[in-house]
Amino acid sequence: MLLQRRPRAKHHGGLWEFPGGKVEDGESPAAALARELGEELGIVVDQADLVPMTFAVDDVRQGGGPGTGQRALVLMLYLCRRWQGIPVAMEGVEDGAALEWVALADMKEWAISAKMPPLDIALCITFQKMLLA
Ligand SMILES: Nc1nc2c([nH]c(=O)n2[C@H]2C[C@H](O)[C@@H](COP(=O)(O)OP(=O)(O)OP(=O)(O)O)O2)c(=O)[nH]1
Numbered sequence: 001m002l003l004q005r006r007p008r009a010k011h012h013g014g015l016w017e018f019p020g021g022k023v024e025d026g027e028s029p030a031a032a033l034a035r036e037l038g039e040e041l042g043i044v045v046d047q048a049d050l051v052p053m054t055f056a057v058d059d060v061r062q063g064g065g066p067g068t069g070q071r072a073l074v075l076m077l078y079l080c081r082r083w084q085g086i087p088v089a090m091e092g093v094e095d096g097a098a099l100e101w102v103a104l105a106d107m108k109e110w111a112i113s114a115k116m117p118p119l120d121i122a123l124c125i126t127f128q129k130m131l132l133a
C-alpha cells in the first residue's frame with residue numbers, strides 16, 4: 001500500500017495517511033479519489049479501477065448533528081487496481097510531504113508504530129483483518 005506523509009503545516013501535519021481527499025459537491029467518491037490521486041501523486045486513474053474495500057467512521061463526531069457545528073467524518077478505503085504514471089508527492093514536499101510503499105504484511109505494525117491519524121489506523125487494522133479472514 002502507498003502511504004503519504006502530510007505537510008507539517010496542515011491539520012494532522014507530519015502524520016502518514018492513505019492518499020485521497022474530500023469529495024466535492026456533485027462528485028462521486030470514486031471520481032473524487034481519481035481526481036485527488038492526480039493532484040497529489042501525479043498519476044492517471046480510471047474510476048473503473050477503484051474497488052471499494054472498507055470504511056471508518058469518526059466516533060467522536062457522531063455526537064454531532066444539526067446545530068452542533070459538527071459533521072460526521074467517514075473515510076472510504078479503495079483498492080486501486082491499475083494506474084498510469086509513477087506516484088510522486090506533488091504537493092508540500094518542501095514542508096515534509098513524502099510517499100512510502102508499505103508491504104501488506106507490515107500494515108498493522110505501521111498502524112501501531114508509525115504516526116497516522118485515527119481513521120487511517122482504523123482502516124489499516126480493518127483491512128488487514130479482512131485479508132487474514
Ligand atoms: N485522513 C484523515 N483525515 C482526517 C482524520 N480526522 C480528521 O478530522 N481528518 C480531516 C483532516 C482533513 O481536514 C480531512 C481530510 O481531507 P483532505 O485530505 O482533503 O484534507 P487536506 O487538509 O489535505 O485538505 P484541505 O481541506 O486543507 O484543503 O479530514 C483522520 O483520522 N484521517
